[in-house]
Amino acid sequence: MKADLRALTLPLIALVAFNLLPQLALRPAWSSVLCFIFLSYRTFLVYANLPVPPRWVIWLAQVVVGVAIWQHYHSIFGDEAAGTLLTLLTCLKTYELRNKRDYFVNSMLCYLVLMSNMLLDQSLILTIYVIADVVLIMAFLYALESETFSWKAMRGYLQPTFMLTFKAVPILVVCFVLFPRFSTGFGSGQQTVGKTGITDELKPGSISQLISSEELVFRANFLKGDVPLRRSLYWRGAILDRSNGLDWTREKTTERINPGYGANGGDQIEIFLEPGFEKFLFSLDSTRSISFPNDFNRSRITKKPGGTFELLAPIQNRERYFLDTAKEGEALLEQGDLARYLQTNEAPSAEMKKLLQTLKGKEQGQTVSNILSHFRGNGFEYSMEPPAAKSLDHFLFKTKIGFCEHYAASTATMLRYSNIPARVVVGFQGGNPSFLENYMSVRGQDAHAWVEYFDEAGKRWRRIDPTAQVNPARLALGSQTYMQNGESWLPNWIMDSNNAYFRARAVIDEFEASWIGFLVRFDLARQKELLAKFGMEETLFRALPVFLLLALVLILAVLYFLEAQKREKLSPEDRLYRDLLSTLNKWKIERKPADGPLTLMDKVRAIQPKMAVHVEPILEGLIEARFSNRPLNRDQMDSLSLQVRNLRKLSVPR
Amino acid sequence: MADLDRWIMRENRIYIMPTSNGGLYLAGIVVLILTASTYNNNLIFILAFFLFAVFFVSMLQTHYNLKGVRLQYIGAEEGFHGDRIGLNYYIVQKRPRTKKSLQVRSRSKTFVTLKQAREDMRPQEMMKAVRVEVRAFRRGVHKTPPVILETQYPLGLFRAWKVYRPEGEIIVYPAPQSGPALSPRAFDQGEQDQGLRTSPDGDFGELKNYFPGESYHQIAWKHYARTHELYTKVHWGAEDRHYVIPWAVANKQDVETYLEYMSGWIRKAVDENASFEMETALTSIHPGRGGEHARLCWRALAMVPPPSAGRKSKGAS
Numbered sequence: 001m002k003a004d005l006r007a008l009t010l011p012l013i014a015l016v017a018f019n020l021l022p023q024l025a026l027r028p029a030w031s032s033v034l035c036f037i038f039l040s041y042r043t044f045l046v047y048a049n050l051p052v053p054p055r056w057v058i059w060l061a062q063v064v065v066g067v068a069i070w071q072h073y074h075s076i077f078g079d080e081a082a083g084t085l086l087t088l089l090t091c092l093k094t095y096e097l098r099n100k101r102d103y104f105v106n107s108m109l110c111y112l113v114l115m116s117n118m119l120l121d122q123s124l125i126l127t128i129y130v131i132a133d134v135v136l137i138m139a140f141l142y143a144l145e146s147e148t149f150s151w152k153a154m155r156g157y158l159q160p161t162f163m164l165t166f167k168a169v170p171i172l173v174v175c176f177v178l179f180p181r182f183s184t185g186f187g188s189g190q191q192t193v194g195k196t197g198i199t200d201e202l203k204p205g206s207i208s209q210l211i212s213s214e215e216l217v218f219r220a221n222f223l224k225g226d227v228p229l230r231r232s233l234y235w236r237g238a239i240l241d242r243s244n245g246l247d248w249t250r251e252k253t254t255e256r257i258n259p260g261y262g263a264n265g266g267d268q269i270e271i272f273l274e275p276g277f278e279k280f281l282f283s284l285d286s287t288r289s290i291s292f293p294n295d296f297n298r299s300r301i302t303k304k305p306g307g308t309f310e311l312l313a314p315i316q317n318r319e320r321y322f323l324d325t326a327k328e329g330e331a332l333l334e335q336g337d338l339a340r341y342l343q344t345n346e347a348p349s350a351e352m353k354k355l356l357q358t359l360k361g362k363e364q365g366q367t368v369s370n371i372l373s374h375f376r377g378n379g380f381e382y383s384m385e386p387p388a389a390k391s392l393d394h395f396l397f398k399t400k401i402g403f404c405e406h407y408a409a410s411t412a413t414m415l416r417y418s419n420i421p422a423r424v425v426v427g428f429q430g431g432n433p434s435f436l437e438n439y440m441s442v443r444g445q446d447a448h449a450w451v452e453y454f455d456e457a458g459k460r461w462r463r464i465d466p467t468a469q470v471n472p473a474r475l476a477l478g479s480q481t482y483m484q485n486g487e488s489w490l491p492n493w494i495m496d497s498n499n500a501y502f503r504a505r506a507v508i509d510e511f512e513a514s515w516i517g518f519l520v521r522f523d524l525a526r527q528k529e530l531l532a533k534f535g536m537e538e539t540l541f542r543a544l545p546v547f548l549l550l551a552l553v554l555i556l557a558v559l560y561f562l563e564a565q566k567r568e569k570l571s572p573e574d575r576l577y578r579d580l581l582s583t584l585n586k587w588k589i590e591r592k593p594a595d596g597p598l599t600l601m602d603k604v605r606a607i608q609p610k611m612a613v614h615v616e617p618i619l620e621g622l623i624e625a626r627f628s629n630r631p632l633n634r635d636q637m638d639s640l641s642l643q644v645r646n647l648r649k650l651s652v653p654r
Numbered sequence: 655m656a657d658l659d660r661w662i663m664r665e666n667r668i669y670i671m672p673t674s675n676g677g678l679y680l681a682g683i684v685v686l687i688l689t690a691s692t693y694n695n696n697l698i699f700i701l702a703f704f705l706f707a708v709f710f711v712s713m714l715q716t717h718y719n720l721k722g723v724r725l726q727y728i729g730a731e732e733g734f735h736g737d738r739i740g741l742n743y744y745i746v747q748k749r750p751r752t753k754k755s756l757q758v759r760s761r762s763k764t765f766v767t768l769k770q771a772r773e774d775m776r777p778q779e780m781m782k783a784v785r786v787e788v789r790a791f792r793r794g795v796h797k798t799p800p801v802i803l804e805t806q807y808p809l810g811l812f813r814a815w816k817v818y819r820p821e822g823e824i825i826v827y828p829a830p831q832s833g834p835a836l837s838p839r840a841f842d843q844g845e846q847d848q849g850l851r852t853s854p855d856g857d858f859g860e861l862k863n864y865f866p867g868e869s870y871h872q873i874a875w876k877h878y879a880r881t882h883e884l885y886t887k888v889h890w891g892a893e894d895r896h897y898v899i900p901w902a903v904a905n906k907q908d909v910e911t912y913l914e915y916m917s918g919w920i921r922k923a924v925d926e927n928a929s930f931e932m933e934t935a936l937t938s939i940h941p942g943r944g945g946e947h948a949r950l951c952w953r954a955l956a957m958v959p960p961p962s963a964g965r966k967s968k969g970a971s
Contacts (some may be wrong), residue, residue, distance in 0.1 A: 104675045104810065108682050109707065115686055115698055122697045130697070134704065138809070145810040146755060160808060166714070168707035175703035181691070521695040556714065563718050568750045568777035578750060581780060591780070 005103060007149040008140075009046050012106055013039055013094055017141050019133055021089055022117045022126060023087055026241055028072060031084045034065070036089035052095045061092055070284055083116030103144050103550035108139050122318065122519055124512040135161055170555050177531075178548040181524040200238045200250040202405050202426055202449055204389050209423060215586040217428060217446070218282060219513055221270040221439040223322075230430040235282040235442060239306030243416055244345045246409045248424045251340065272513075272520055274526075281309040282427055282442075285452075285463060286325040293320060293525040305340075306423060320520045322455040333461040341421035348417045349393050356417055364420055364456050367509035368464065371414050375407060375469040382471035407466035408449035421454040425463075425642050434510060437484060438484045441509055571623040573639050587611065597623050614650065618643050667722050669815055670713065676811035679709060700778075709811055716805060716812040719754060723747050725776070725803045727820030728783070732949070734917070735793040735829040741786045743801065750777035755807040755922055761817070762799030765824075789904035791827040793913065793956055798822035814854050827952035833915030835867055838895040838928060861885035862929075886943070895928035899951070901935060909961045924948045934958050 010272060020035050029175075038061075052058075065088045066076060073081035090109040096102055114133055117126065140155040143149045220235075222228070240248035265366055271282065281290060281301065290301060290309050300311050310320075348356065359370040380399045389395035395406055407423050415422035429448035431440030450465045531544075570578070581591055584600070589607050593599055598621045605612045619642045625632045632640070672680065728742040744758055752775065759770035771784035791940065792797065802944035804815035838890070861874055864884035876886045899919045903912045923930040924945060931941040932951045935958055939951055 040939045100810075105678065111682055112685065113699070114687060117697060117703065118697045118701065119689070119693060122695070127697065130701065138708065141809045142753065145807060164708060164808065168704060171707035171710050172700065172703045175706060176700060178694075179699070179703065181694075262768065288957055397705070500804060522696055523694065552710065556710070559714055560718070563714065568752060570750055570777050575750075576777040577779065578778065 005097070005100060005144075005147060006046075008096055008103055008144060008147075008213065009094075010043065011143065011149050011151075012097070013043055013101060015107065015110060016090055016094060017135060019090070019113050020087055022121065022129065022448050026117055026120045027080075027084050027087065030068070030072075031088060034068070034088055035091045038088070039094065042091075042094045045191060052097075055077070055096075058092060062089065064091070065089065079116070079119045083113075085343065086116050086303040097562050100144065100147070100621075104141070107140055107144070110401050122516065124508065126513045127515060128479070135165060138164065166561055173554065174551045174555065175548065176522075177527070178544055180544045180550060181527055194399050200240065202240055202248040202409060202424055204246050204386070204395075204402070204406055204409075207426075215444045216274050217442050217444060218271050219439050219441050219516070220431065221517070223268040223270055223438070226436055227433050227440055230433070230440075233430055233440070234285065234425070234448070234465075235428040235431075236285060236308050236425050237280040237282055238425070239304065239308055239452075240426060241306065241340055241343070241426040242345070243343060243409075243413045245413060246395060246406065248409050248412070269325060271321045271323060272516060273321070275318055279311040279314045280427075281311060281319075281321060283307075283309050283323050284325055285461075287323045288326055289324045291322045291324065293322075293521075293523055306425075318516065318520050320523075333452070335454065335459065335461070336612050338421040341423050341454065342416055342419065344413060344416050351393060351397060352414075352417065355396070356414060359414075360418065365377070365417050367420065368453060371418070372464060372466055372469050375411075375466050380470050381409075384469065401471075404467040405449045407470060408451050411464070411466040412453075414453045415451070415453050425450055425452055431504065432509075434513065439513060441513065518554060547643050564583075572641075573622055573632075576640055576644050577622055577626075580615070580622070580647070583644070583648050584615070597626075601627060611650070614647055618647070634641055657818070660841045666724060666816055668717060668811055669817075670717050672713075673806060673810060673813045679705070679811050682699050683709065708809070712809045713812050715808050716814045719805045719807045720756075720814045722751060722814060723748050723753055723756060723816075723817070724951050725758065725801060725818045727798065727801070727818070727822065729823065730824040732797060732825045732827065733790075734952075735790055737829075738789060738948050739765075739824060739826065740792065741788060741798070741801070741824075743771075743786070744772060744781045745775065745784055745803070746781045747775055751775070751870065752777055755805050757802075757804050757806075757844070758786050759802050759804070760786055760799040761802045762788075763925045764792070764796050765799050772937070791823070792819055792960070793826045793828040793910075795822045795956055798824055798825060825953055825956045827956050828910065828913040828917040829938075830854075830918040830921045831911070831914035832903070832918050833911075836897055836899065836919045836922070839898050861887060865940060865947060896941065897923045897925060897928055897930040899930055899932040900922075901933040909958070913955050913958060917952060920948050920951050920955075 017039050020032075020039075023035065024032050042052075044050075065085065069076050069081055069085045069088075073084070073417060075081050076085055085106075086109070090106065090113050093102070093106045093109060097106070110133070115131060118130070125322075126300075135158070139154070139161045142157045142160055186215070189314075219235075233581060238250060242249045242251050252619055261588050269284070273281065283290060285307070287307075287309075300313070302310050302312055355374075359374055361367040362372050379400045382403070383401050384403055386401045386403055387399045389399050389402065389406060392410055395402055396410055412422040412424045426447075426449045428442045428446040429450070430446055431442040433440050448467070450463060450467070452461045452463050454460070455462045577597075581600075584591065584604065587608050589600070589603050591603075601612070601616060601619050604615045618640055621632065621636065621643075625637070625640075683702050683705050686698055686705065688745050690698035691701055697784070709889060724746045726742060726744040726746055729815050730742070731740040733739040741760060743758060745758070747753060753770060753786075754774045756775065757770050759767040765788035767786060767790050768786075773784055775782055786801065788799070798820045800813050800817055800819045802817055803845035804813055806813050821829055861877065862885065872886045874887050877885055879884070897919060899916055901916075901920045903909055916934075920930065920932070923943075927943065929941050929943040930937045930947075932954065934954050937954055939954055942950070
């Protein structure tokens, strides 16, 4: 006996389509187009009342999808490949709806598609979307269980869904807090490639490409003290030590320095690093040590020559780590092997030699100062879209228009020509401070390149920023403000709308930061910390499953009690009628389902004739209340209610 | 075995288990938790725990949807082997509650449920009549099958059920088959034992003794008013159609097939409005006519024990 579930096909297709919305942003465009085609054709079949294609066609489509995934990702495993495959197969599954189980499986696939999207994004917007999607899937399951669907009855499916959601929240909270966070021991098995961001080479244009990105790179939460001045925050990503004129790269080295680990009593900065930015752990030059909340992550960190920190493998998830920095922001960079910071691939040209000769000072500091000063005036300009510079000489003597990478690369090379150890540092400068909290958001547009040289007199590395010589406003205002006021890649209508766009983004960013902070912070360490607050010792931590079980039983008991207390809403006349029937039942007058009030009246007359005189006025009143167009007033209802109550007290003649 | 079943499945007690869909749902949650742990992804943990919470609460709701609901057996219709037989029940609830997707189906090795009942109950409904349609695997007098009152509301993740074992019998007649032709027996002169009388009014050919089950329309009321004796009017042309349905199972003949032939002859007699009498291994039925008489005969056929239950059949002996 099969129920006719065809009415549920269109809602299911709509559900799958809604489920695939994040796909537009997270998956390749061709997969979105395929999904659209699959779902559109399925919708057409429903409207045209045509049969679905034979099963071999669906199998063929599945094979084609698998091949397309392989072509794109060279694998069908891994987060993105498997996620994309899952979304496409979910669309194809809508062609295989033969029984209730198929509909159920399709809605379960929607949950898995949701999960695959969450692997790629956990933003606030996605979270809001997830809530809506989960509610819709559940409402669909309600409709599926009732084996009917009507768009007009959506409220009937949504209302119990909301009630169920409401009841589920306490269990969700208890599970979230008490469920022991364990490691499965599996890696994600995917080689993440940096999508955008800092790399270990610098070429003209590499930073200026990045600066057009509003994508969040990391958030820095200053746990002690205020947020420092933006101009003092240089987030070091990678040290580039091989000069090739304007191009800089990093020497391949296996050298690793054991990183300082743990908190050493300095100022703590908590960093929430977004995935997709290679393996760099951004730090300040005042960083003494770096640490992760969970000690098992310790072995993942390495410190590179030049004092930058990296993960051994590219990050795949959002990571949280702490920087322990020296007070007053004092730079703590080790001297290292200075010879490697003097290498140049090419000898300076005659024109360069002549320039360096003019810039040479009596002391090292004077030379550095002269080189920097050379960029102030002398026709140098700052631009985010500089003309192509073929070489260092071409930039310095011909185009003279450049971005931070041009100035950093040329300054460091000129310093090396002058026999001063120097290196280019790539990373981020500044960030956008939060309105409410002590953190800064650092985005792609804050990408920057600057120079460090070794000060012989002070025996320490010093940071210089040649971009500040050319365009001081860029550093003082921050990239965002600078771009709002000056040169911008954004359309004019956005810039003209009184910066509403940036303000709105900042507000969203506040919420997002809090949400992401919550999501990332609640790990094993935080779980232990939280439970310790409730007096749960470390030794009791192993008993968490028991506590979880007890909590669930307790919630079950409370919910059951609440359910038992629930009173259905009956109209006053229905309530009175029920009370009357209950009394008549005691008098052995049984109402059959088909019995109306008049039949009941006849039964009373036949079985308890002496009581009929009491029952008749009540039944007449109830018939009046129920079936006439003139509802009874309150006094009449009160009178009927009193009569029903009195009826219970009467002794029944035998 | 039946006792064990009776002991395990007590009447009116609620039992609850996840459905296969519930198992699938739970497997999905496990996948989510493993993924969340692998990627240390709290958002997926939240989704997994939410789904688990829904699973948990839906268990409660499924159980509660059946609480306070009882099933009362009204009775069963009689029918032929192979036909749909209706079993009638009341779903009764004591407290005013909304109950959704209550399903009733029989649970028996003798019957297969063809149409199970599916009803919602509103708070103002104390009882609701439901009908389950079954088909018997064989003819006979069967015990009323145990019946399951169940629900999978709200999400189909759990199935809560109650078992009822109503007392009663369901009579399943042998399916009428057209077998060898049975010739009507003509009335002879000496057949006064049939109670044939000459019509006092002359409107009808004959009167014969009334047998219970015969149509009231055929009763000679005027004659009854005068004599206070019940006679049935026999029309001209019909009076000579009388069938004697014999119990004459040949030695190697299949009893069940023969019963089906007998069932077919009864139907034929009823269709022709002929009188008929019948004999079975257990009983013989006096001549009579009409639907009620036919039912009497069919019941007698249903009661003939199957050959495996002991060969008492006269014809077979």
